[in-house]
Amino acid sequence: MRFDALVIGGSVAGLSAAMQIARARRSVCMVDACAPRNRFAAASHGFFGQDCTRPQDMVALARSQLMAYPSVTFKAASALHARAIGKAALSRRASGAGTDAAGTEEGFAVELDSGETLLAQKLLLATGLRDELPAIPGLSERWGATVLHCPYCHGYEVGGAPAGTLYAAPTSVHHAMLVGDWGPMTLFLNGHEAPEPQALAQRAARGIAVEPARVLGLEGDAPALSGVRLDDGRCVPIKALFVPPRTHMASPLAEQLGCAFDEGMSGPMIRVDATQQTTVPGVFAAGDAAMPGHNAALAAANGVMAGVCLHKALVFGT
Ligand SMILES: Cc1cc2nc3c(=O)[nH]c(=O)nc-3n(C[C@H](O)[C@H](O)[C@H](O)COP(=O)(O)OP(=O)(O)OC[C@H]3O[C@@H](n4cnc5c(N)ncnc54)[C@H](O)[C@@H]3O)c2cc1C
Numbered sequence: 433m434r435f436d437a438l439v440i441g442g443s444v445a446g447l448s449a450a451m452q453i454a455r456a457r458r459s460v461c462m463v464d465a466c467a468p469r470n471r472f473a474a475a476s477h478g479f480f481g482q483d484c485t486r487p488q489d490m491v492a493l494a495r496s497q498l499m500a501y502p503s504v505t506f507k508a509a510s511a512l513h514a515r516a517i518g519k520a521a522l523s524r525r526a527s528g529a530g531t532d533a534a535g536t537e538e539g540f541a542v543e544l545d546s547g548e549t550l551l552a553q554k555l556l557l558a559t560g561l562r563d564e565l566p567a568i569p570g571l572s573e574r575w576g577a578t579v580l581h582c583p584y585c586h587g588y589e590v591g592g593a594p595a596g597t598l599y600a601a602p603t604s605v606h607h608a609m610l611v612g613d614w615g616p617m618t619l620f621l622n623g624h625e626a627p628e629p630q631a632l633a634q635r636a637a638r639g640i641a642v643e644p645a646r647v648l649g650l651e652g653d654a655p656a657l658s659g660v661r662l663d664d665g666r667c668v669p670i671k672a673l674f675v676p677p678r679t680h681m682a683s684p685l686a687e688q689l690g691c692a693f694d695e696g697m698s699g700p701m702i703r704v705d706a707t708q709q710t711t712v713p714g715v716f717a718a719g720d721a722a723m724p725g726h727n728a729a730l731a732a733a734n735g736v737m738a739g740v741c742l743h744k745a746l747v748f749g750t
Pocket residue numbers: 440441442443444445446463464465466467468469470471472473475476477478479509510511512558559560561563575576581585586682683684685718719720721726727728729731
């Protein structure tokens with residue numbers, strides 16, 4: 433069977449996109465490896481109508497509502513490879529993006545780890561990101577609990593207790609000043625050069641402490657955190673540490689298809705136009721993988737936009 437649309441990634445962005453396509457009475461197949469980025473957190477915060485809900489429960493509810501539409505197929509699988517076929521492959525070749533073999537029908541073919549190959553007229557990537565944490569012992573086992581990426585998502589739950597920000601770039605000073613609104617804040621420079629005097633003065637005015645020493649590891653019964661161990665032997669007591677991760681595509685599909693990328697705040701993101709279409713005609717992208725801000729509500733809105741625009745492309749062409 434050839435679907436109107438294939439949505440790879442069945443979390444916030446993918447489910448939001450597929451819902452629009454299904455409600456337009458088009459056939460849509462969703463493929464999901466069931467490993468959303470926020471799976472390490474016990475609860476998701478700040479999402480409209482779903483504050484403090486388990487991420488898995490949010491996805492399960494949205495998926496059950498999507499599956500109520502008869503034109504939806506769901507595959508719990510990992511998509512291993514994607515390629516353009518037919519005219520889509522030819523237009524891709526004309527744009528210099530590659531030389532995939534042309535078939536008889538326009539569209540895309542996606543191979544799954546189950547061995548199945550799915551065909552669709554349009555493809556939507558909502559495959560999310562993978563986080564790479566700094567190589568400091570103790571970070572990964574606390575990720576999403578007491579080692580946090582975003583104060584708006586999890587800062588409130590720190591409860592005003594002393595917390596820290598791990599320096600990664602000059603923007604970390606700004607980040608520490610922001611996070612200072614959630615409680616007493618220490619900026620751990622971890623051996624990096626001290627910030628510019630002007631930034632230091634602003635930081636002092638906000639009451640942010642600075643620890644220049646290198647960070648050796650975290651202390652406490654993980655996932656709890658009791659302090660940060662420094663290379664001068666001291667341990668600074670804190671209850672949470674904000675760490676900016678380096679982000680990577682969770683899947684190689686966009687690269688395989690020849691999509692262009694831009695450099696975002698924390699790593700590459702798929703380049704899209706105002707309709708969420710990538711640089712490869714017929715391939716749309718949504719969610720964390722294709723936008724600078726990483727937040728579930730933003731990913732959902734982005735997915736809605738992608739789903740609507742994909743449907744319009746089915747009707748009017750691209
Ligand atoms: C620890 C943590 C906690 C967070 N807490 C919050 C919070 O409280 N509030 C908030 O608003 N935001 C939070 N976020 C951000 C939020 O998780 C993301 O913004 C949101 O999940 C992005 O949705 P998405 O659909 O783009 O990607 P994801 O949710 O990451 O979903 C991508 C999906 O695609 C699937 N996939 C990937 N590759 C393939 C493939 N090849 N084949 C099939 N399936 C594939 C994955 O398995 C996954 O199910 C948090 C992030 C982290 C890291």
